[in-house]
Amino acid sequence: MAPSRGALLAATAAAAASVVLVGCGGSGTEHGNGPETSRAASSPSPTPSPTRSYPLSKAPRTIPAVREHTPAHGPGWKPGKDSGVVLAKGSGKLADEGKLLAGELKIHYRGEAAARAGDVELALTPKASGGPESYTLRTADGRVRISGPGEAGVFYGTRTLKQSVRADGSMPEGEVRDRPDKPQRGLNLDIARKHYTASWIEDRMHEMADLKLNQLGLHFSDDQAFRIESDTHPEVVSPDHLTKKQVRHIVALAGRLHIQVVPEIDSPGHLGAVLRAHPDLQLRNVSGVASTGSLDISKPGAAKLIDELLGEYAELFGGEYWHLGGDEYRALMASNPAASYPQLQRAAVAKYGSGAGISDLATGWLNDRAEVIRKHGMKPKAWNDGQFRDSKVRADKDIEVEYWTGKEYGARSPEEYLREGRKVLNLNDEFMYYVLGQPNAFVYPTGKRIYEQWTPLVLRGTTPVPARYSDQILGGRFAVWGDFPNAQTAEQVAAGIRMPLRATAQKLWVPGKPKPSYAEFQSLAKEIDAG
Numbered sequence: 001m002a003p004s005r006g007a008l009l010a011a012t013a014a015a016a017a018s019v020v021l022v023g024c025g026g027s028g029t030e031h032g033n034g035p036e037t038s039r040a041a042s043s044p045s046p047t048p049s050p051t052r053s054y055p056l057s058k059a060p061r062t063i064p065a066v067r068e069h070t071p072a073h074g075p076g077w078k079p080g081k082d083s084g085v086v087l088a089k090g091s092g093k094l095a096d097e098g099k100l101l102a103g104e105l106k107i108h109y110r111g112e113a114a115a116r117a118g119d120v121e122l123a124l125t126p127k128a129s130g131g132p133e134s135y136t137l138r139t140a141d142g143r144v145r146i147s148g149p150g151e152a153g154v155f156y157g158t159r160t161l162k163q164s165v166r167a168d169g170s171m172p173e174g175e176v177r178d179r180p181d182k183p184q185r186g187l188n189l190d191i192a193r194k195h196y197t198a199s200w201i202e203d204r205m206h207e208m209a210d211l212k213l214n215q216l217g218l219h220f221s222d223d224q225a226f227r228i229e230s231d232t233h234p235e236v237v238s239p240d241h242l243t244k245k246q247v248r249h250i251v252a253l254a255g256r257l258h259i260q261v262v263p264e265i266d267s268p269g270h271l272g273a274v275l276r277a278h279p280d281l282q283l284r285n286v287s288g289v290a291s292t293g294s295l296d297i298s299k300p301g302a303a304k305l306i307d308e309l310l311g312e313y314a315e316l317f318g319g320e321y322w323h324l325g326g327d328e329y330r331a332l333m334a335s336n337p338a339a340s341y342p343q344l345q346r347a348a349v350a351k352y353g354s355g356a357g358i359s360d361l362a363t364g365w366l367n368d369r370a371e372v373i374r375k376h377g378m379k380p381k382a383w384n385d386g387q388f389r390d391s392k393v394r395a396d397k398d399i400e401v402e403y404w405t406g407k408e409y410g411a412r413s414p415e416e417y418l419r420e421g422r423k424v425l426n427l428n429d430e431f432m433y434y435v436l437g438q439p440n441a442f443v444y445p446t447g448k449r450i451y452e453q454w455t456p457l458v459l460r461g462t463t464p465v466p467a468r469y470s471d472q473i474l475g476g477r478f479a480v481w482g483d484f485p486n487a488q489t490a491e492q493v494a495a496g497i498r499m500p501l502r503a504t505a506q507k508l509w510v511p512g513k514p515k516p517s518y519a520e521f522q523s524l525a526k527e528i529d530a531g
Contacts, residue, residue, distance in 0.1 A: 057172035060164035064509035074173030084108035088123035134179035166531020182475030186215030192222035194482030209257035211505035223272025266325025298347035314376035326386020414459035426476035437484025447499030
């Protein structure tokens with residue numbers, strides 16, 4: 001190369017480097033990196049080219065970690081005073097995502113507009129591969145472009161950008177290609193035994209969204225209380241409860257944050273609050289002793305009551321899933337169910353023929369309630385101990401199994417469900433159960449233990465099922481249960497689940513053992529939260 005041509009290129013490159021740095025960094029200090037950016041912008045180094053004058057970038061530091069990052073040479077991106085969030089042509093559906101990100105990064109929102117230096121562009125690319133929760137985030141030329149085939153994926157890309165800026169003040173140069181390992185990732189809240197305010201629940205939802213968690217289970221009926229306003233049966237509602245207006249606000253926020261709300265009215269057990277208002281439907285044994293929280297499903301009025309509640313709340317929540325419960329029906333926990341509850345045994349034989357038992361009646365109950373939910377366009381879920389090994393009547397194949405324990409009546413290993421071809425969600429009570437008051441040998445789970453020992457394959461105890469079943473495991477939810485509701489305040493619960501929830505998010509998004517140590521993971525969480 002001739003000296004004169006080389007000198008000309010060096011000068012041009014130095015000028016270009018100065019433009020990139022000004023565009024992506026700005027000149028203020030409000031975002032935490034102003035002084036360094038200002039020095040670089042005011043006295044650029046006479047380097048031959050921007051791409052060669054920077055070290056190769058490293059992957060952004062986020063929770064959960066990104067799946068793939070292609071490094072590049074360049075300054076990366078920082079929010080500056082002239083930065084904005086724009087939407088690509090035809091991507092107007094991303095307005096909510098764009099406005100949220102602009103507010104979080106304290107930059108402008110300009111809607112559908114051409115991207116300028118320093119901008120973040122959001123784009124829907126329906127023909128792109130990778131699934132609706134996948135995204136590509138490209139940082140180059142002083143700009144960021146986040147694209148994906150679905151709104152959820154682009155939203156998760158904005159979470160990656162937000163966390164990277166919080167952790168390190170910038171988004172590294174290069175390209176992220178990211179997607180979740182499991183489709184269902186979330187938090188389960190027992191709002192029946194412990195009342196949480198709508199604002200507390202919404203705070204958890206914002207926290208979940210930043211962690212790319214997409215499912216919030218709401219267990220709102222149990223022996224202790226029934227926590228949502230009702231029009232069809234106001235007599236069952238407890239004094240401290242959520243109004244329907246508050247629930248609609250929660251559901252609307254969930255939609256904007258790409259979270260599915262999974263409501264649960266557990267039956268035929270865990271219905272104490274409902275039965276206090278309907279004592280005629282209380283299950284009693286042969287001696288007339290009430291069976292705590294249990295509905296007498298041999299009585300015609302039982303199905304009518306529950307189906308009216310299911311119909312009312314299915315319309316309130318809408319959404320994709322409904323949880324039917326099905327666990328811990330006291331009649332099936334007796335040493336001799338048929339002798340203890342002869343009315344249930346008679347009803348089973350009358351409905352399903354000679355040789356049928358109470359487990360058949362309970363399974364039929366579950367299937368009938370699942371049909372009610374399907375009519376509202378929702379998919380049914382149920383706890384594993386509501387689906388039995390030896391019953392003549394089998395649980396419908398489309399009822400997703402939420403596996404939590406191996407201690408139930410007629411305990412079945414996770415592999416039994418998987419061998420039947422059933423889809424299973426992981427709520428392993430060994431790792432994923434945060435039970436207030438720590439009764440029955442429960443211990444508050446730690447993020448460290450989840451991060452280092454749990455995977456979605458570990459459905460029961462500490463032993464994983466064979467990897468060949470991985471595709472049948474839909475994901476998992478970390479669960480908070482209020483057995484002793486006053487053992488912790490709502491604020492203590494939020495603090496207690498903080499790291500376990502982050503570890504859960506990591507293990508459901510990225511398969512395999514995490515590279516950072518737990519201490520490094522914990523440190524990163526602090527940096528992001530303080531950003």
